[in-house]
Amino acid sequence: MSFKNQTEFLKELQKNNNKEWMDLNRKWYKQVRDEYIEWLNSMNTRLSAIDNDYYDTPGKKGINRINNNLMFHPNKPVYKDHFGAGFDKKPNTADFYFELGIDRCIFAGGLWRPEPKMLRSVRDAIDYDGEEFVKILNKKSFKNRFGNLFEDVKLTNSPKGFDKDHKYIDLIKNKTFAVFQEFSTKQTNKPNFDEELINAYKEMLPFRRYLNKAITV
Template sequence: MHLSDLQAFLSELSENNHRAWMAMNKPRYDILRNEFLELTGALINSLQRTDPAIANTNPAKALFRINRDVRFSKDKSPYKTIFSASIVPDGRKKPSEGGGPAYYFQFDAQGVLLFAVGEYLPPPHRLRQIRDQLISDGNGFLDAINQDPFRSNFPAILSEGRLVKVPRAYPAEHPMGEWLKYKSFIAVNEISYLGMSASEVKNQLLMAFESAKPLIYWLRTSHHIAVNAYPE
């Protein structure tokens, strides 16, 4: 993947976010999208060796469209200025569907590579499943997020929108009380991809995602994923 070309394209798109510019630069976009698709496919092929649940994931379904949904937005810019993908067992699902934990990554116009694992603002029924799992297997969750490789790649769990109090359905003094306040269970990190090669980016993402598999498996347990989705 030609990352310098990608950054240049996204930067120019940020300054010319309209359909006429995209039409003129469609050949550039098509080349970059195919390269991004290849990177996503290579990641899936590597990750599936220890996570067979994603073995049949179609890379094309993992990619998010560059077109923005502007129906309910004041910003009518027609295109996103990122390339992004979300790897989950059944292809990309909307958060509102509670599709379970994902391996997510994106490149932006400023040269930042963001990568994340887990579930961002899951819907109420899914959030209840995760919180119930915190009650029944809190130690498993803590073991997953406190391993050194995970901490090195993901310094913290995103606390956006965290509640002030433990939800009423759960004991206020429970040892996992602070975690029961969370609305998202997703770990995020950002690095600059400027000057990196495609193979370096792939290796960085693979290392980070491999370190997060204990958290992925723990979240899937709360989601009642089939037993054969886990490595022995």
Template sequence: MAEATIKPEVLHFLSTLEKNNNREWFDTHKVEFKKQEALVKKVFSTIFEKLKVYDDLERLKMFRIYRDVRFSNDKTPYKSHIAGSFIRNGAKLRGGYYMHLKPGNSFIAVGFWDPNKEDLFRIRKELELDAEEFRNLISEPNFQKIWGNLEGEELKTAPKGFDKEHKDIDLIRKKQFIFTRKFSDQEVISADFADKILNSFVAIRPYFDLMSDILTTDLNGESLLH
């Protein structure tokens, strides 16, 4: 997939934007931004098409560069990164892929960022009942090599209705179930960057399959989909 590469100019533009985050500068350089954005979207689109061989994807969503500053103390008008998500198709397919390009802080992330209360409760009940399959999957050596450890916000104690002494309380108190993989600037502009992204996303599929199965069945294994 060497034809899909991020050029150094992309990172340079984003770095310069961060130092000149105002409308006057951006308006003057908007043509350049559109050029760099188009190049990044081409890379994202290439990964999207390749990933469709391994997963049923609905669409690629590129996030706008403009920040919503209405409720933020930070009033800078633009993001200093370019990001997008690869959205899975259908009610059976849970989990999401995210890609984030920023000088010095590029990463991909997968999993469950903001599960609704019903989904979160269902995941917790599954882990309360039996977390062995979950633990075995995320501790598998190749999985660990690519994705590392489970991340995400968590409660300081047990959720309401759960035993704080439960042997799997470290998992049960999680509010998010995500994995991230970081990349250096040199990796981002390398010829095999898109291949690394694709291989990482393919490697997460067993995790998505397990979580999708949990979230579409009850504790007896009966389907919740009609």
């Protein structure tokens, strides 16, 4: 699929980020959204064939709202500058995320600032079997694609119940366990882009499975 229509729409939307413009261009918005959902449906089908535990996520369930939440972020623009969607979106698990932006796109996955009970479960898993997690993070193909864990809020001191000299204390201090790959929007229009998404999904599977096992066992 070519995302040129979607990116052109996003460019114009950012020049005219208001409800009045959106109302005048509602037909265009519905067209690009429907095209995007159709592509999400096709990728959902392909990804479900890869992973036996895949949680069926049709496009309409996976796609994110284009409106920003102004109740909690009143200073943000009315509309986002990207189309975002999740795959394998089983509630309270680490899903796989794709974001189509104007200049950049990302593949991402993991747990973004999970609630305390879930976060404790991940830390306990690292305490019990951190070697396996480190092995996943340090795999050459994984590191080449995603680099290190996403740098987010991190504790200064050891969390309660964990020794400051713990072998994996640097990992345990994290509040977010996520990785991402960023690339140019131009790359989404290459013939092999769907395969690139599938390869990213496959590469991230062990990482996401480790986290999901930690929070569901």
